[in-house]
Amino acid sequence: MNSMLHITTLHYLVLGAALFLLGVIGVLTRRNVVIVLMSIELILNAVNLNLVAFSRYWQGMPARMGGGPMALHGQIFSIFVITDAAAEAAVGLGILIAFFRNKETVNIDEVNLLKW
Amino acid sequence: MLAGGILVITRRNPVHSALALIVTLLAQASIYLMLYAPFVAGVQIILYAGGIMVLFLFVIMLVSVDRSMRERQFNSQWVIGVIAATALGGLFIAVYTKGTSLFPDHASPVLEGDNTQRIATMLYGQYMFAFEIASLLLLVAIIGAVVMAKKRI
Amino acid sequence: MNSVVQYIESYLGSNQTPGAAGNMFWVLVYILLVFTGISLGVIAMNWLERKILAHMQVRLGPMRVGPHGLLQPFADALKLLLKEDIIPAEADSAIFWTAPFMVVLAAFTTFVVVPFGPTHAITDMNIGILFMLGVSSLSVLGIVMAGWASNSHYPLMGALRSSAQMVSYEVAMGMAVVTVILMTSLNAAGTGTLSMIGIVQAQLAQGEWFIFKFFPLGLIAFFIFAVAMVAETNRAPFDLAEAESELTAGFHTEYSGFRWSLFFLAEYGAMMAASSIAVTLWLGGWLRPFPNWLGGARWDDFFSFFPGVVVLFLAGMCFFNTARMPKHSYFRIQTIGLGVFGALLGVVALILFIPGVRVRVQDIFWFAAKVAGFMYLYIWYRGTFPRYRFDQLMKMGWKVLLPMGLGVLILTAGVALFQQNLWHP
Numbered sequence: 001m002n003s004m005l006h007i008t009t010l011h012y013l014v015l016g017a018a019l020f021l022l023g024v025i026g027v028l029t030r031r032n033v034v035i036v037l038m039s040i041e042l043i044l045n046a047v048n049l050n051l052v053a054f055s056r057y058w059q060g061m062p063a064r065m066g067g068g069p070m071a072l073h074g075q076i077f078s079i080f081v082i083t084d085a086a087a088e089a090a091v092g093l094g095i096l097i098a099f100f101r102n103k104e105t106v107n108i109d110e111v112n113l114l115k116w
Numbered sequence: 117m118l119a120g121g122i123l124v125i126t127r128r129n130p131v132h133s134a135l136a137l138i139v140t141l142l143a144q145a146s147i148y149l150m151l152y153a154p155f156v157a158g159v160q161i162i163l164y165a166g167g168i169m170v171l172f173l174f175v176i177m178l179v180s181v182d183r184s185m186r187e188r189q190f191n192s193q194w195v196i197g198v199i200a201a202t203a204l205g206g207l208f209i210a211v212y213t214k215g216t217s218l219f220p221d222h223a224s225p226v227l228e229g230d231n232t233q234r235i236a237t238m239l240y241g242q243y244m245f246a247f248e249i250a251s252l253l254l255l256v257a258i259i260g261a262v263v264m265a266k267k268r269i
Numbered sequence: 270m271n272s273v274v275q276y277i278e279s280y281l282g283s284n285q286t287p288g289a290a291g292n293m294f295w296v297l298v299y300i301l302l303v304f305t306g307i308s309l310g311v312i313a314m315n316w317l318e319r320k321i322l323a324h325m326q327v328r329l330g331p332m333r334v335g336p337h338g339l340l341q342p343f344a345d346a347l348k349l350l351l352k353e354d355i356i357p358a359e360a361d362s363a364i365f366w367t368a369p370f371m372v373v374l375a376a377f378t379t380f381v382v383v384p385f386g387p388t389h390a391i392t393d394m395n396i397g398i399l400f401m402l403g404v405s406s407l408s409v410l411g412i413v414m415a416g417w418a419s420n421s422h423y424p425l426m427g428a429l430r431s432s433a434q435m436v437s438y439e440v441a442m443g444m445a446v447v448t449v450i451l452m453t454s455l456n457a458a459g460t461g462t463l464s465m466i467g468i469v470q471a472q473l474a475q476g477e478w479f480i481f482k483f484f485p486l487g488l489i490a491f492f493i494f495a496v497a498m499v500a501e502t503n504r505a506p507f508d509l510a511e512a513e514s515e516l517t518a519g520f521h522t523e524y525s526g527f528r529w530s531l532f533f534l535a536e537y538g539a540m541m542a543a544s545s546i547a548v549t550l551w552l553g554g555w556l557r558p559f560p561n562w563l564g565g566a567r568w569d570d571f572f573s574f575f576p577g578v579v580v581l582f583l584a585g586m587c588f589f590n591t592a593r594m595p596k597h598s599y600f601r602i603q604t605i606g607l608g609v610f611g612a613l614l615g616v617v618a619l620i621l622f623i624p625g626v627r628v629r630v631q632d633i634f635w636f637a638a639k640v641a642g643f644m645y646l647y648i649w650y651r652g653t654f655p656r657y658r659f660d661q662l663m664k665m666g667w668k669v670l671l672p673m674g675l676g677v678l679i680l681t682a683g684v685a686l687f688q689q690n691l692w693h694p
Contacts, residue, residue: 038133042124055151070234
């Protein structure tokens, strides 16, 4: 057991950054609108992971610096982020459906009605 | 979790992408459990994996899949996109390798027996205003989604 | 051999669930026991459903396969295993393969936190009821995937309708559950709990089952949950998605043989899981009737005779029916079979009378008896009520159950504040 990797906060942050990168690549390179929206959900999840990892970090810090067992600000923030992600997904998909009724395509490159 | 993320952005069929995202979200919930955050894990499973992904699957089924699958999958700026993302990744790596000393290992296992009660105390005490604003936001989102999806306004 | 007995004894004397004690071996044993229990329950439900529906419709049901059709579930299982596995040509094979797996996973994972006794759960999570609600909402995903992967109209429409129905009634279920969680916080410590074992212990501490608390609020919340749970598991009268007369079996039309039996297993498993939630939250879980009013060691002892007495009664019925079988040579094997079954039940009853076994089995027996009552209610609904039309179903879910749930929640909160003298107008 001594040779097992000790998982510190840094590991979670790196994982969150990797997920964020994957989401950014998805948003920047895919043409299907639904997959872009799903990549946005990936980005939000990466942010949540960072928040909860930091909340855990603060729980281990002494109380005089603002830590202690009640330092759950990160977790509460992440609950709000999940709520907001749900709202944004609903509205975004509503917009997608409204657009699809007009143009019959889910290709981002063809969303150019406002182009001059 | 990373494998799920890679599958999300690379699959041709959006239904496969949605499935990969479900796997990623469930893996995320288990990571929350590792971080002694059982309430957030439960909320993630109920809301994200059980609610938002159902919404995504409905929309994918309503929007026709066949035509979009025959088109090109990656748009014309994909080179610049990957370069920009790699630059961002390099920035992350630089920050994390420089700041390794900032995060000591604290190994104090926090009792998760009353995590939910603590979250409730803080949520309804300190963060009450944010809670009310979030409920208002959800109301606006509901109205917005209903209006956007109506056939005739 | 002595150390094995010591190991078993050292575990049985502990007062924690295996998950909390971190004991991997006992966790695996419990998982195996729960899995076997669910499978036995599904087998029994198959037979019971056909027999009870038949008796309600003044006919006899399966009588031929074993004595009084007792071996019918095994015949069904054998047939399903030997059927040809048909996959539609254009179906998306990855999703087609994983959809029944997802539904079964969702149905069986919920049993991880179901408490059969004060220490008889696989584990007792801090967020027990939240976990159960969340994992049962994963079965919606499985159904949507199943309908999509079949690549034909009827399953797709059935799947979309079924998942819309399940999502709508999840909200009403959540309201009823939150009402109960509110009631758990009315004990001396002042904090509620989401853990399933904690909810039953709160009922024990407050001296009344939550179905009777703040009468009639607990009853209305129970009613809301009972209706929502029937809709959640796609059972009659809310079974439009799999109605044979309308949609040719809905989302599992294209599944045959073993895959269909997985859906079937998941449906009965989800029924048992939802009944377990209802029993734990409203009907006092593993508590025997009147744990506080008729408390004390002597009453405990008196009530602990019940499992053995019930099984003895069943054995007696078996022997009675053995005597009533037609005295024809063709029926000889069935008569002997029924007699042997009665003898087995009698042996089980005698085992249940041993004092050491009696004390330990008591909690599990009361829990199983209450869940069995709910299963009977499910079958009764199927035999009695006509089917809801889909728009009536959605209207009831959103316009009737949700406002009722909200109203019960607000009223319960008001009454609870009033009772705790915290009402500051």
